[in-house]
Ligand SMILES: O=C(O)CCC(=O)C(=O)O
């Protein structure tokens with residue numbers, strides 16, 4: 689049993705920050721902040737597994753409960769082994785920046801202040817060249833025919849860094865309906881959660897739906913899976929190095945007819961030049 693939590697919280701050190709949302713010390717596994725309190729109350733969670741064939745969420749235990757789980761599109765083997773190797777090799781020639789919760793990142797997109805709702809071009813020079821054929825391939829999918837991403841974010845997860853991403857909803861002021869992610873280097877699980885449960889199904893406590901993401905697959909979240917259910921990658925589900933690229937499109941406000949259509953058009957032009965270097 690731990691007495692005192694000894695590891696100082698320090699920038700640039702090998703101890704992670706409470707501020708960045710990590711709530712458990714990676715060295716001694718001591719819980720920090722509000723999680724100390726929460727850990728003392730057992731939390732009931734109803735676990736389901738998403739079936740991409742039927743688009744149902746099926747209860748993991750013996751009980752045969754299922755409910756429709758719309759808003760997840762999954763395409764296995766979206767990229768080949770050779771493409772994966774080339775993509776990772778190219779990413780690794782660029783700098784990876786330390787991010788939150790043991791992740792590293794590379795961003796190709798405008799500089800955004802979500803709190804102040806401000807967008808700047810910053811040093812945005814477009815999506816990377818290798819993404820051009822991938823975006824064309826996405827557009828072959830009927831559900832992505834008009835998908836025009838203006839941002840690509842590469843994230844690098846590793847079990848040794850305890851990488852994870854806490855449950856969250858992506859912004860929907862700037863970013864549009866579809867969130868597209870290519871999953872590389874290892875299989876993982878995207879955990880979808882609804883804290884208030886589904887009382888209409890007799891599930892009064894949190895409900896979680898596990899969506900398996902095979903290596904080299906593409907997943908697209910939209911509708912309820914985008915706006916109602918939070919998504920997360922649990923630390924335990926990072927089983928080896930995992931790199932993903934998430935592509936985001938503009939919301940209606942930044943598209944033709946919207947209040948910021950001009951800015952949107954400029955962002956789209958830069959983005960789809962595919963001349964990008966990370967910002
Ligand atoms: O790692 C992932 O697949 C999800 C990343 C994510 O949710 C985000 O960057 O907003």
Ligand SMILES: [Fe+2]
Nearest residue numbers: 856857858919
């Ligand atoms: Fe997200």
